[in-house]
Every structure is written in structure tokens, then in C-alpha cells.
Amino acid sequence: MARCINRHLQLHFTLLLFFLTICLICSWLFVSGKQYLNATSEFLNSSIKILFWHWPYGIHYNLTGDVCLNDYGIPRCVLVDDRTLFEDADLVVFHHAELSKQKVHLPVDHPRPAFQRWVWLSLEALPNMANLKAYKNLFNLTMSYHPQADITVPYGKLIPKEKPIRDFVIPINKSHEACWVVSNYQKRHRRSAVFQELKKTLNVQVYGHFARKPLSKEALLPTISRCYFYLAFENVESPHYITEKLWRNAFQSGTVPVVLGPPRKDYEAVAPRKSFIHVDDFNSTKDLALYLRSLIKDPEKYHVYFTWRQNYTVKLYTDWRERLCNICPVYGRFPAQKIY
Structure with missing residues (x-):
């Protein structure tokens, strides 16, 4: 009789131990999965999003896939040209030639996120620039061939x-x-x-x-x-x-x-x-x-x-995508508060 009771208790103990083990495994998988999802979300959120408001001279480039990583080895750098993503963009880049000829217009009527920076872009010589005073107090960064620009983009090196x-x-x-x-x-x-x-x-x-x-x-x-x-x-x-x-x-x-x-x-x-x-x-x-x-x-x-x-x-340097992707490695050097 005693031997039968011992066997019965041993069986219950084994089942309980098995149940607790399953619970621990499930808990670990749940926490790990949650951490993985958080890490993925954090990765996406930490990527620098660059919106190209308009392509220079009307020549469009393909932005399918992770262009900066796949083509230029630059991670956490997302290029878009979809203006509906304006509110999510960390940087919005505007090419001067089209602005000066009024082929495109600045989105001054759009609510501008506090974290967002506007970038003035031109590879033309400064003496050939026209109507720069019209953009006073609008741009946070400059992008040019000039070494004193916030973002230097040479023609070659x-x-x-x-x-x-x-x-x-x-x-x-x-x-x-x-x-x-x-x-x-x-x-x-x-x-x-x-x-x-x-x-x-x-x-x-x-x-x-x-x-x-x-x-x-x-x-x-x-x-x-x-x-x-x-x-x-x-x-x-x-x-x-x-x-x-x-x-x-x-x-x-x-x-x-x-x-x-x-x-x-x-x-x-x-x-x-x-x-x-x-x-x-x-x-x-x-x-x-x-x-x-x-x-x-x-x-x-x-x-x-x-x-x-x-x-x-x-x-x-001939591809505008490469020029834009090269913004991301120097993004952390930009001053928090700057306006031209």
C-alpha cells in the first residue's frame, strides 16, 4: 500500500515538474519575442528618414528596397520621395534650381514637425545662385560642393x-x-x-x-x-x-x-x-x-x-541617391538648433 502511494506521489511530482518547465519555456519565448519585436521597432524608429521633395531636373531614380544599405553599405538610412510621408521625415531636401524657377514650391502651409530639418541643396556655383533672400529663416542645413556647407557633396574625389x-x-x-x-x-x-x-x-x-x-x-x-x-x-x-x-x-x-x-x-x-x-x-x-x-x-x-x-x-559622384545616403553618416554632427 505504501509503495503504491509513493508511486502515485512520484507521478504527480513528475507531472508538476513537467508543467512548470513548460510554463518557464513559454514565458521565456514570450519575453524573447517581445524583446525581438521591441528591437525591430526600435531599429525602424532609429533609421534616419530623408524625403527628397523633388528630383533635380525632373530625372527620377528608383528607391525600391533598402537603397542606402544595399547599394552603398550605409545602414539605418531610408530614402523616400512620397510627399505623404512628410510628417515622418527627419530631413526634407529641396533642390534650389526648381525652387528658383518656381517649378516647385516649399510646403510652408504644412504643419512642420519640431524635429524635422529642411535642407537646401545646390551643386551650382554660388555666384550663379538667384533669389536666395526669399528663403531666409526657412532652412536648417545646406548641402553643396563647398567644404563649409553643413553637408559637403563634391563632384568627385x-x-x-x-x-x-x-x-x-x-x-x-x-x-x-x-x-x-x-x-x-x-x-x-x-x-x-x-x-x-x-x-x-x-x-x-x-x-x-x-x-x-x-x-x-x-x-x-x-x-x-x-x-x-x-x-x-x-x-x-x-x-x-x-x-x-x-x-x-x-x-x-x-x-x-x-x-x-x-x-x-x-x-x-x-x-x-x-x-x-x-x-x-x-x-x-x-x-x-x-x-x-x-x-x-x-x-x-x-x-x-x-x-x-x-x-x-x-x-x-553622379547618382543623387548616393549623395543623399551620405547624409546619414554625418547626421549626428548637425547642430540641434540652426536656421538660415
């Missing part, structure tokens, strides 16, 4: 190689002394006067709408590569304004840029001293032309302007 390597081959099919691709030709620009003087001594091949010789994207770099020098002349001489004329047209084609734009020190801030030739280094345009011709006749001296390629590669 040089990326140091892990170790020096001679992996660049100078194009050997060079048949023209110099070339220039230009569409916006205006006599009032200094670059036009320099060009007119330069061609008196140097053979300059001109392409673009000005010369009625437009080049397709596919033909641009191969055409320039046949020239010893490329006239990377900006249409305005403004501090730090260095465009694709240097980064793409000259550097990526494999020629030596002759630059006219900001002072030499601005170019040296972004490129090695012996990677370009500055117009202002010479007393006259004729002296410049004679120096260029002397380099053509002396390959050893000409090749000096390519030695920097052992240490750097050229990075070109």
Missing part, C-alpha cells in the same frame, strides 16, 4: 590606394595637343578669352554644342583620351567650385587637365600638385601654350603628371 601600384596605363593614341568640350560658350566668360588666345599657339580640338560636335556619353572619354591636355575650364571662378570637368572629363579619360576656376590652393586641397596645370601659373596664355607643347615633346616630363595615379583612384 581621389581615394587613396592601400599600397602604391602602377595599374594605370596612359592612353597611347594621343593625336591632338588639347581638346575642350563646351556647350555654354559666352564671350563674357574668362575661359572664352583664354581659349581664343590659347588656340593661336596650340591646336585645340573643340567639341560640344558650341562647336556643333556633340559627344555621346559613350564617345566622351575615348575622344578626350586622344588629347594630351584637356581644358577643364569652369564657367565661373568661384572658391572650391570644381566640377566633373576635372574629375570625369580629364582624370577619367587619361589626360592632363589644364584648369581654370578657383585658385590653385583649392585644387591642391583635393588633388596632388602635379596632377593638373593651372592657367594662373603663367604670366601669359602664350607662355602656357609653349609649356604645354614642351611637355608633348618631352614624354618623361609629361608622364610626371600621371605619377599620382600610383597612389589614388578617381571616385565620381
Whole structure:
């Protein structure tokens, strides 16, 4: 009889222990699941949401998926162009060109969240900006090529190689002394006067709408590569304004840029001293032309302007999505209170 009771109690104890174990497992799964959901929610909430109010020049880009992470390795950065998400956006970016031409308008009638920052964006030279006073006390941040902007977005940059390597081959099919691709030709620009003087001594091949010789994207770099020098002349001489004329047209084609734009020190801030030739280094345009011709006749001296390629590669910025994604890594540096 006693043995039967002991067995009965042992069975009850086993069942109770099993029941308690199941309860503990369920409780742990519930808490873990709740923590997982909280973590997921926290992740979504901590992502920086950037609303692009309008695409520059009417050219739209695809924002499907996690663009910043998948394409550029930048996490917790969400790009949207859906204006119905205005109230949830941490940043709203406005491109100046469309605003100045009144093709789009600022959402000044929308209730603006206290945490939200408005970003003024332009890659045009500051002297070409119009009607900036109309936006006083509206924007919190600036986004421009200028290094003093809150968000600096250059046209290009040089990326140091892990170790020096001679992996660049100078194009050997060079048949023209110099070339220039230009569409916006205006006599009032200094670059036009320099060009007119330069061609008196140097053979300059001109392409673009000005010369009625437009080049397709596919033909641009191969055409320039046949020239010893490329006239990377900006249409305005403004501090730090260095465009694709240097980064793409000259550097990526494999020629030596002759630059006219900001002072030499601005170019040296972004490129090695012996990677370009500055117009202002010479007393006259004729002296410049004679120096260029002397380099053509002396390959050893000409090749000096390519030695920097052992240490750097050229990075070109052309995709607006990449520019916007690059806001997120510097987001934490922005001042809490700032207005222009």
C-alpha cells in the first residue's frame, strides 16, 4: 500500500515538474519575442528618414528596397520621395534650381514637425545662385560642393590606394595637343578669352554644342583620351567650385587637365600638385601654350603628371541617391538648433 502511494506521489511530482518547465519555456519565448519585436521597432524608429521633395531636373531614380544599405553599405538610412510621408521625415531636401524657377514650391502651409530639418541643396556655383533672400529663416542645413556647407557633396574625389601600384596605363593614341568640350560658350566668360588666345599657339580640338560636335556619353572619354591636355575650364571662378570637368572629363579619360576656376590652393586641397596645370601659373596664355607643347615633346616630363595615379583612384559622384545616403553618416554632427 505504501509503495503504491509513493508511486502515485512520484507521478504527480513528475507531472508538476513537467508543467512548470513548460510554463518557464513559454514565458521565456514570450519575453524573447517581445524583446525581438521591441528591437525591430526600435531599429525602424532609429533609421534616419530623408524625403527628397523633388528630383533635380525632373530625372527620377528608383528607391525600391533598402537603397542606402544595399547599394552603398550605409545602414539605418531610408530614402523616400512620397510627399505623404512628410510628417515622418527627419530631413526634407529641396533642390534650389526648381525652387528658383518656381517649378516647385516649399510646403510652408504644412504643419512642420519640431524635429524635422529642411535642407537646401545646390551643386551650382554660388555666384550663379538667384533669389536666395526669399528663403531666409526657412532652412536648417545646406548641402553643396563647398567644404563649409553643413553637408559637403563634391563632384568627385581621389581615394587613396592601400599600397602604391602602377595599374594605370596612359592612353597611347594621343593625336591632338588639347581638346575642350563646351556647350555654354559666352564671350563674357574668362575661359572664352583664354581659349581664343590659347588656340593661336596650340591646336585645340573643340567639341560640344558650341562647336556643333556633340559627344555621346559613350564617345566622351575615348575622344578626350586622344588629347594630351584637356581644358577643364569652369564657367565661373568661384572658391572650391570644381566640377566633373576635372574629375570625369580629364582624370577619367587619361589626360592632363589644364584648369581654370578657383585658385590653385583649392585644387591642391583635393588633388596632388602635379596632377593638373593651372592657367594662373603663367604670366601669359602664350607662355602656357609653349609649356604645354614642351611637355608633348618631352614624354618623361609629361608622364610626371600621371605619377599620382600610383597612389589614388578617381571616385565620381553622379547618382543623387548616393549623395543623399551620405547624409546619414554625418547626421549626428548637425547642430540641434540652426536656421538660415
